[in-house]
Amino acid sequence: MINDASLLVQPDEYGLLTDLYQLTMAACYVGEGLDQRRASFELFVRRLPEGFGYLIAAGLASALDYLEKFQFTPEQLAALQATDIFTGATAEFWHLLASGRFCGDVWAVPEGTAIFANEPILRVEAPLWQAQIVETYLLNAINYQTLIATRAARLRDVAGPEAKLLEFGTRRAFSPQASLWAARAALAGGLDATSNVLAALKLGRKPVGTMAHALVMAITALEGSETDSFEAFHRYFPGAALLIDTYDTVAAAQRLGKKMPEALAGVRLDSGDLVTLSQQVRQELPEVPIFASGDLDEQEIWRLRQAGACIDGYGLGTKLVTGSPVNGVYKLTDIDGIPVMKESSGKFTYPGRKQIFRSASGDRLGLATESAPTDAEELLIPVMRHGQRLEHVETLDTIRTRASQSVAQLPETVRDVSHPEVPQAEISTALQTLTDCTRRSQLATVS
Amino acid sequence: MINDASLLVQPDEYGLLTDLYQLTMAACYVGEGLDQRRASFELFVRRLPEGFGYLIAAGLASALDYLEKFQFTPEQLAALQATDIFTGATAEFWHLLASGRFCGDVWAVPEGTAIFANEPILRVEAPLWQAQIVETYLLNAINYQTLIATRAARLRDVAGPEAKLLEFGTRRAFSPQASLWAARAALAGGLDATSNVLAALKLGRKPVGTMAHALVMAITALEGSETDSFEAFHRYFPGAALLIDTYDTVAAAQRLGKKMPEALAGVRLDSGDLVTLSQQVRQELPEVPIFASGDLDEQEIWRLRQAGACIDGYGLGTKLVTGSPVNGVYKLTDIDGIPVMKESSGKFTYPGRKQIFRSASGDRLGLATESAPTDAEELLIPVMRHGQRLEHVETLDTIRTRASQSVAQLPETVRDVSHPEVPQAEISTALQTLTDCTRRSQLATVS
Incomplete structure (x- = not known):
């Protein structure tokens, strides 16, 4: 069971990927004879998250993949038994784990x-023991990908439909797999491409990139000038943008304007006052697309x-792929069939199997058994x-189009x-009634 | 190349895990004949990060594992060629990628x-092309694990040596692999155990856990009372803490004080005013360890x-495993052999191969070729x-002991x-001299 130091997850390890x-x-459910009771979890x-007006649901594909392979x-099982934690567990429990593939039903928002x-982004209806165990992975999958898809949609919304938005977050993502999930969710939410080669190839996309300071510094040191580094890189990759802020951004742009023989695919600025610098660079290189990067987020864009920066595309990294989570x-x-609800201080939940009814006048949260209001869509x-x-x-592409249309339908x-x-x-009348009724019923029985 | 929706990383995919x-x-380096030049990257x-006075280095084991398998x-390579990005690349480039295992030297802080x-946490000295490609993964590995180890060390420092500190972050971690990396780094930095079963087994540890609201709600609904749920869980797992905040925390503690037959291993509070509630619960259950959870971090602990909460252990999740990164x-x-430095606005770097000399009077950053000052350790x-x-x-355990000693030696x-x-x-005199000299030299050659 002890693995290499990179702690890669293998497909046959999904069962153990839980709390x-x-x-x-x-x-305990097995011991009490409750494990096969039908449970609904939402x-x-x-x-x-602070500053967010909406979320863009994402992660369902990973969640379903997990449930299929669980x-x-x-x-x-031998490793679990060797921990001595489960000495009170019955033989039936081990039999269930050994034989049990996920056999429940799932409803979800696309x-x-x-x-x-x-x-609810997702509802699981399954035997209690299964619905319980899958909680940890489902949350892990939906929470992060929803965060990234939402940030990507917000970035697209503020940057405008013409801007090139590139996902550059791999070096700051929280593990290699996080970088792949971030790339997928960013493309789903509205970004154009990722620099992550493995992610792009797994997703059937073409990876993108510019160049880094290291190349400028290495070739400047070895061959004599920053211009040598630009000319060298341009020789092999004429379609790539040049990074011009290693020493003096405006001077580099001036030299490129005078000396660069062919059309430039773009230049990238990664530091300094991006408003002023982008305007100065536009003066020197009026036909050349300008890319900006460096801790950018939707507010900064x-x-x-607003400040009149001349920027045609953005590289998004740290502030796209890290930060406060979707909780x-x-x-x-x-x-x-018994509706239940949590009443912990500040953590109240609504009972019952629910449906989201979306119409032009807004969303109504109701019971899955209610009829949809006229003109309302069931999400x-x-x-x-x-x-x-x-x-x-x-x-x-399907998901990305849906995200774009979803955002376009929201009020400014x-x-x-x-x-x-x-x-x-x-809250629908039926859900409110059920909530009141469940609260009274629970009050009578908790003691 | 197109993979399942969970985007798992396989060990033979390390080469592509880059920007x-x-x-x-x-x-470009190959085309220019510079690919074998000896490069040092730090x-x-x-x-x-904001509010941090130090970092605890972590992630080296993953970094070395990556370099060995690169x-x-x-x-x-066929998939890369099919992208049409590399039409300007030479045959020698493809030969290098096909034959090239990492053959460089690495220095690192333990x-x-x-x-x-x-x-520098790490220095790579290798042929330029290799040292360049490995950047992305090395940063991914060191950035996240260093963040988590540092947070864990801070948590241990404020919670005190006696507190039980448990890593509960898997559901909020940014991908499954992130949850495993977080568990490892949290244990390395000073936490006691993780709830992540897969992580614990891979790391040769015993996973830990209490119980969740779902069990209380399910058994209360099916068998009649919250007390039934406590008695049922305690029957199978007498060593586990009971979660008592689902309905009314103090009432639950009172009932446990009166009715619980055996010694309780602990109770957990996950909501409400933890200061007041923990004091009230201590009154009712004076001998029972009290665990707290719910968006806790080192400042909240x-x-x-300070406020006199009666808490013996903490479950750490969201604010341990997510948030602003180590950049x-x-x-x-x-x-x-030519020292280089970046001079971008606000992103200045020191040139040359460096060493950290640590002594009782503090750290000195110097050149790797300098002799260590008397009584100084080379990190x-x-x-x-x-x-x-x-x-x-x-x-x-070795890493955790080092982290604990490292923190103990820091000023309050x-x-x-x-x-x-x-x-x-x-900054040592030699490094300062080299910096001034490199800046003058670069000024003369960049244009």
Whole structure:
């Protein structure tokens, strides 16, 4: 079981990719004879991240891939038994883990859809023990990819449809796999391309890139001048932008304007006052696209555009792929037909199996058993039944188009990237009634 | 090349796990005949993250694992060629990629060592093309693991040596692999255990956990009361803490004080005013360890302790494994014996191959060729020569002990988790002289 130092995840390790308490709770359910009870869990956020008016759902493809492959190998079960944690567990528990593939149903909002607080992105209906164990991975998959797709959609929205938006975050992403997930979700949310070669090839895309300071410094030192470095790189990669801020940005642009024989595909600025520098570079190289990079985010791009910066494309890294997370949670809402809710201070949840009804007048959060209001769309659709995927995997282009249309339909006040209005779904009468009733019922029985 | 939706990374994909520009620059170096020139790159941070007085280096084991496995398969090279990006590249470039395993030397600060701004955590000396391509992965590995190890060390420092500190971040980590890296680095930095089952087993540790609200809600609904849920879980896992905040924390503690037959291993609070609630729970259950969780970080733990909370252990998740990154960079400092430096606005770097000299009076950043001052320790040690690892992999316990000793040796002002003093290494006379000289030399040649 002890692996190499890079802690790569293998496809047959999905069962163990969970918090210990999911397994101990499953063992308790088995011991109590409750493991096959039908449970509904819903995945949603209580609050959007600070400064966000909406989220773009993403990560469903990974979640379904996980559920299809979920299993425990005999070696893994032996390793669990060797921990001495499960001495109270029954033989039936080990049998369930050994035999159990995920056999539940899943409803989900399609990737690329805008969603809001308290709206389920996904619902799992499955035997209690299974629905419990899969919580950790499902949250891991949806939380991060939704964050990145949302940031990408916001970036696209402030940068405008013509801007080139490039994902450059691999060096700052939180592990290699995070860099791949970030690349996929960024493309799904509205970015144009990624510099991550492995991600691009896995996703069937062409990777992109410019050049780095190291090349300028190495060739300047070895061959004599910054201009030598530009000419050398341009010789092999005439389609790539040149990085011109290693020593003196404006001087470099002036020299390029005088000496560069062929048309330049672009220049990149990675430091300094991007407003002034981009205007000066535009003066020197009026026909050349200007790319900017260096800790940029949607607020900074908004500021640059307001200030009249002459920038045609942006490299997005650190502030796209790291930072505060989407804090999705996964809560039991119904067990064997009994609606349940959490009443912890500040962490209240709505009971019951829910549906999101979206119409021109806004979202209504209701029960899955309610009829949709006239003209309303039901956002949660079945995506897996009895552990079998119901639809083909959507392409990134499909998801990206949906994300773009989702954002375009939102009010400008919700799309504001600094101080957005934060929509709250209306609660249907049926859901409100169930909530009141469940609270009274729980009050009577908790003691 | 197109993979499943979970975008798992396989060990033979390390070569492609890089930014495109590393490969295009390598092709340019080959075309210019510069690819075999000896390059030194150093990995360091320009500034510590906000509120941090030190970093605890981590991630070297992953970095070395990567360098040992770095390669390109024939299929991967075919996929690169099919992108049409490299039409200007020479046959020699493809030959190099096909045949090239990493053959350079690496110096590094051992994992668990406290380091500061501008101090190299790692230096790569290798043929220019190789040293260039490995940048992306090395930064990915060191940046994240250093962040987590540092946060873990800060958490241990404020929580005290007796507190139980448990890593619960998997559901919020940025991809499954991030959760494994976070678990390893958290243990290296000073936490006691992780709830991530796969991580624990890969690291040879015992996973830990309590219970979740879902179990309380499910058994309360199916069997009649919260007490039933506690008794059921305790029956199978008497060593696990019970989660008592699902409905009414103090009432739950009172009932446990009256009815629980056996000694309780602990209770967990996950919401509400943790100061008041923990004091009330201590009144009801004076002998029972109290665990707290819910968006905790080192500042909040400091506040809880100052306010007299009765908490014996902490579950750390979201604010341990996500957030603002360590922004390490990897910069060319010497090419074929010629020292180089970047002079971009706000992104100045020191030239030359460096060494960190640590003594009781503080750190001095000097040249690798300088003699160590009396009583000073040289922090950068050789860890790989000609692509071969020089030392055995260190155990987590070794690294953790080093981290603990590193922190203990720092002044209290540097260990402050809110407004620390931020030490700056003294620059040696030789390094300052080289810096001035390099700047003059570059000024003369960049144009």
